[in-house]
Amino acid sequence: MTTMTGTGPARPLRADAARNHRRIVEAAAAAFESEGPDVALEEIARRAGVGVATLYRRFRTRDLLIRAVLEEVFADEIEPTAAPGTDDPWADLTGSLSRAVEAIAGRRTVLRLAREAGAFDVESVQRYGRTLVRLLDRARDAGAVRPELTARDLSALLVMALAVAEGGEGADDTTGEDRRRYLALLLDGLRPGHPPLPASG
Incomplete structure (x- = not known):
């Protein structure tokens, strides 16, 4: 395992340090x-089964811990949603978007903290975006989506879908059924046969 230090490129961790790193990150995410x-860092250390001094050695600040949690969540839970799994380009594209929304809906607090800390990892987001673009290109070539769709459109769709997932005031009232209903409405707009979209600015 490698980790970002906040002062330079990633470097390999010793086996024991890597175990502690992962235990702390998983405990923090939960x-x-x-x-x-x-939640107090002392509670995170207790859940991870390490001393709080070990946590502070690995993560000098709360923001560095949040960054590590986001990297782990993105790599383990969000990026895999974009993997094609069938011979149906429409099913692969919309399935990927649906799985991403569900994965992110389960990590609302982590994502909010990451935004507040400015902790989003550009490389992970770009890697996920490139995979999503391949799914979009495949669906477009098959005539399964509007020909004018762009990667930017998919990003906007995800933002709109996640606005439902995150809720805001009364967020506890947003159910999985709500998310799937509203996402279905958004995904229907990707299909061909609708009036052309206005040109993107």
Whole structure:
């Protein structure tokens, strides 16, 4: 395993350090979602089964821990949603978007903390975006989506879908059924046969 230090490129971790790193990151991801964004680092260390001094050695600040959690969540839960799995380009594209929304909906607190900390990893987002573009190109070549669709359109669709997933005021009232219903409405707009989209600015 490698990790970002916040001062330079990634470097390999020793086996014991790598185990502690992963235990802390997994414990933090679970604690943020179950206990809220203000959960104490001491509680995260307790859940990880390490001393708080070990946590501080690995992550000098809360923001560095949040960055590591986001990297882990993105790599393990979000990027894999973009893998094609069938011979149906429409099913692969829309299935990927649906799985991404569900994965992100389960990590609302982590993503909110990451935005506040400016912790989004550009490389991970770009890698996910490139995979999504390949699915879009495949669906466009098959005539399964509007020919004028762009990667930017898919990004906007995800933002709109995630606005439903994240809710805001009354977010607890947003159910999985709500997310799937509203996402289905958004995905229908990708199909061919609708009036052409206005030109993108």
